[in-house]
Amino acid sequence: MESEILSRMGDAVEEIRGRIVPNQPLSAVTWFRVGGPAELLFQPADELDLSVFMKALPDDVPVTVIGLGSNLLVRDGGLKGVVIRLPMKSFGQVEYLGNHQFKVGASVPDKKLAEEAAKTGTGGFAFYTGIPGGVGGALRMNAGAHGVETNERVVNVNAVQRDGEILTLTNEDMGYAYRHSSAATDLIFTSAIMQGVAQPEAEIRKEMADVVEHREKAQPIREKTGGSTFKNPPNHSAWRVVDDAGCRGLQIGGAQMSQLHCNFMLNVGEATAHDLELLGETVRAQALEKTGIRLEWEIKRLGDFIEGQEIAPFLGND
Ligand SMILES: Cc1cc2nc3c(=O)[nH]c(=O)nc-3n(C[C@H](O)[C@H](O)[C@H](O)COP(=O)(O)OP(=O)(O)OC[C@H]3O[C@@H](n4cnc5c(N)ncnc54)[C@H](O)[C@@H]3O)c2cc1C
Numbered sequence: 001m002e003s004e005i006l007s008r009m010g011d012a013v014e015e016i017r018g019r020i021v022p023n024q025p026l027s028a029v030t031w032f033r034v035g036g037p038a039e040l041l042f043q044p045a046d047e048l049d050l051s052v053f054m055k056a057l058p059d060d061v062p063v064t065v066i067g068l069g070s071n072l073l074v075r076d077g078g079l080k081g082v083v084i085r086l087p088m089k090s091f092g093q094v095e096y097l098g099n100h101q102f103k104v105g106a107s108v109p110d111k112k113l114a115e116e117a118a119k120t121g122t123g124g125f126a127f128y129t130g131i132p133g134g135v136g137g138a139l140r141m142n143a144g145a146h147g148v149e150t151n152e153r154v155v156n157v158n159a160v161q162r163d164g165e166i167l168t169l170t171n172e173d174m175g176y177a178y179r180h181s182s183a184a185t186d187l188i189f190t191s192a193i194m195q196g197v198a199q200p201e202a203e204i205r206k207e208m209a210d211v212v213e214h215r216e217k218a219q220p221i222r223e224k225t226g227g228s229t230f231k232n233p234p235n236h237s238a239w240r241v242v243d244d245a246g247c248r249g250l251q252i253g254g255a256q257m258s259q260l261h262c263n264f265m266l267n268v269g270e271a272t273a274h275d276l277e278l279l280g281e282t283v284r285a286q287a288l289e290k291t292g293i294r295l296e297w298e299i300k301r302l303g304d305f306i307e308g309q310e311i312a313p314f315l316g317n318d
Pocket residue numbers: 031064065066067068069070071072086106130131132133134135136137138139140141142143144145187188189190219220221225226227228300
């Protein structure tokens with residue numbers, strides 16, 4: 001396996017039990033189905049393996065962690081350094097601890113957590129039924145819906161630092177705000193303790209069914225999308241700003257603002273990451289001009305532009 005990063009790690013690589021693959025296309029793991037390759041993709045065998053790997057990794061190598069890819073726009077030039085993806089096998093467990101508390105692995109799909117909570121008569125997790133990401137992404141994004149956010153469930157979070165140290169963060173340490181955590185950006189969340197409340201299972205099932213029904217009607221959930229493109233500005237709905245800017249249905253290449261829910265961006269054909277980001281910045285520029293509102297991306301854009309295809313924020317009219 002040829003990789004400059006691995007050769008710099010030397011013999012330490014022999015101790016790693018997880019899977020290491022150079023030059024791995026990321027379009028296969030993002031919901032948009034776009035994006036260039038990861039220079040090196042690492043899927044650790046478990047938390048200890050991740051820690052050993054991080055300790056051995058030279059300090060100057062960039063590290064990016066990705067979850068289920070439902071909120072990501074990976075640029076066409078791909079990601080330099082190491083991309084970490086925690087496999088389901090070792091990070092995909094939900095353990096009931098009693099008293100409506102769970103230990104949840106970072107790769108557990110949000111929907112699975114909602115399901116496991118319902119089975120134990122634990123309320124407060126039904127909103128996850130409609131969010132297609134994993135718990136690691138929810139912890140980072142403070143994912144929320146239907147008036148509930150992840151931070152309301154989090155007791156504490158286990159994480160591996162860039163230097164390989166394993167640590168536990170309290171809810172307060174996570175520094176939660178709307179769709180944001182101010183915890184250090186290089187932390188890799190591995191699991192969390194989450195707390196719900198007692199609620200009859202039948203009531204929870206009804207809530208979950210309502211969430212599914214609402215999604216089916218209001219969002220293009222079967223498309224290649226990244227969920228809400230922009231955060232809601234204070235006292236506004238992002239979709240309304242997009243609409244007022246005349247951008248519902250706007251299309252660039254294979255990228256389109258959804259007709260059904262105009263804050264969702266879609267890959268309607270063979271979009272590149274460039275098409276999608278250019279569309280997003282066109283919408284931001286048009287919204288600023290027509291409504292005076294500065295939309296901020298909710299979707300995380302990662303990686304490098306292909307040379308000559310750089311896109312300036314607000315198309316340079318900021
Ligand atoms: C159809 C659709 C509907 C959606 N609806 C909602 C909604 O109602 N509410 C909502 O909040 N979101 C929604 N989203 C967005 C998305 O599902 C959430 O943000 C989700 O929490 C992202 O999780 P993920 O595993 O896919 O993370 P990714 O998209 O892979 O990553 C998102 C961010 O989290 C970080 N991250 C991922 N895993 C870890 C980890 N283990 N440790 C540290 N950082 C990590 C990544 O670095 C990145 O910055 C929707 C998306 C789609 C496609």
